[in-house]
Amino acid sequence: xxxxxxxxxEAIAEAAxxxxxxxxxxxxxxxQNEIPEYMSARLPKVGGCFLQAESEVAAINMVYGAAxxxxxxxxxxxxxxxxLKQEGISYIAGADxxxxxINMVRGGSGLGSIQPxxxxxxxxxRGGGHGDYRTPVLAPASLQEAxxxxxxxxxxxxxxxxxxxxxGDGMLGxxxxxxxxxxxxxxxxxxxxxxxATGWDGKSRKRAVVNSLYINAAxxxxxxxxxxxxxxxxxxxxxxxxxxxxxxxxxIVTAYGTMARIVRSAMARARAEGIKVGMVRPITLWPFPEKxxxxxxxxxxxxxxxxxxxxxxQMVDDxxxxxxxxxxxxxxxxxxxxxxTVNQVLEEIRxxxxxxx
Numbered sequence: 001x002x003x004x005x006x007x008x009x010e011a012i013a014e015a016a017x018x019x020x021x022x023x024x025x026x027x028x029x030x031x032q033n034e035i036p037e038y039m040s041a042r043l044p045k046v047g048g049c050f051l052q053a054e055s056e057v058a059a060i061n062m063v064y065g066a067a068x069x070x071x072x073x074x075x076x077x078x079x080x081x082x083x084l085k086q087e088g089i090s091y092i093a094g095a096d097x098x099x100x101x102i103n104m105v106r107g108g109s110g111l112g113s114i115q116p117x118x119x120x121x122x123x124x125x126r127g128g129g130h131g132d133y134r135t136p137v138l139a140p141a142s143l144q145e146a147x148x149x150x151x152x153x154x155x156x157x158x159x160x161x162x163x164x165x166x167x168g169d170g171m172l173g174x175x176x177x178x179x180x181x182x183x184x185x186x187x188x189x190x191x192x193x194x195x196x197a198t199g200w201d202g203k204s205r206k207r208a209v210v211n212s213l214y215i216n217a218a219x220x221x222x223x224x225x226x227x228x229x230x231x232x233x234x235x236x237x238x239x240x241x242x243x244x245x246x247x248x249x250x251x252i253v254t255a256y257g258t259m260a261r262i263v264r265s266a267m268a269r270a271r272a273e274g275i276k277v278g279m280v281r282p283i284t285l286w287p288f289p290e291k292x293x294x295x296x297x298x299x300x301x302x303x304x305x306x307x308x309x310x311x312x313x314q315m316v317d318d319x320x321x322x323x324x325x326x327x328x329x330x331x332x333x334x335x336x337x338x339x340x341t342v343n344q345v346l347e348e349i350r351x352x353x354x355x356x357x
Contacts, residue, residue, distance in 0.1 A: 060088030070196025115337025
């Protein structure tokens with residue numbers, strides 16, 4: 001298939017449809033509005049259902065219902081809207097249901113701005129809602145990768161019976177790039193959805209029950225331990241990252257999503273000046289690639305580790321945990337919808353290559 005110039009939000013929506021998503025429930029909020037707009041036009045043409053709910057709270061509970069019936073279902077929003085969905089996301093996780101959630105992050109806190117940010121990292125990687133649950137989080141750095149990760153998200157959700165979040169930002173959603181839309185093929189090992197509540201005749205199968213309420217404390221602990229065992233499998237099997245020039249580097253930079261693109265440009269200039277700099281780019285924010293960051297930072301050549309974010313410092317906590325005190329960890333970021341420039345990142349790399357902090 002020839003590449004097609006697409007806007008980020010529209011490419012994500014089309015990727016979901018190609019992956020078999022036939023139900024979308026959401027509510028408008030900038031800068032992700034092109035996703036529901038695109039879905040509203042495309043889903044009826046492929047036998048699907050688009051519904052603009054009366055609120056984000058209603059939308060996520062509609063997702064709960066469709067997921068409980070075994071459908072491939074997605075919702076999308078931006079920061080304040082995702083906050084409103086958190087209770088429903090916890091319910092979906094607690095009921096062992098698969099779905100995909102897109103968050104095109106904008107500046108906060110509060111209503112904040114409509115500009116791109118990465119300040120929802122804590123919310124995304126720590127579950128966000130109440131209870132002992134985690135949400136796998138995929139962080140694309142390009143539209144091509146976004147398309148591929150959205151398709152993967154549906155497979156991961158079905159494989160592990162969990163909500164999966166794709167964390168982008170306003171920049172990724174609004175930019176345009178050439179995209180090669182892959183032909184989706186479902187993995188052969190996806191489990192059957194014999195748990196889905198699709199009707200019961202009283203005899204042909206066990207009755208399906210969708211529930212996250214356990215009055216007996218011992219029963220709830222059993223459920224939570226079952227969920228934790230699933231999360232352990234996700235950590236063991238699904239952690240993803242990319243390394244760029246880390247071997248022999250003096251400075252290791254960590255960055256994700258669109259911020260990693262800015263860092264890559266700064267690294268090219270730094271290397272032209274003779275600075276040995278490498279990057280570890282987490283693709284899964286949870287599970288976080290602790291081992292990859294540790295091994296890159298533990299090299300004798302490394303003087304400093306730099307974490308660059310479009311926030312005042314959130315992923316940097318995971319970087320510090322991963323580095324485990326082996327090397328100094330510095331942070332540079334901008335907030336509220338502002339983002340670090342190539343020259344600003346380059347200056348930080350220069351400083352750290354000389355042994356500064």
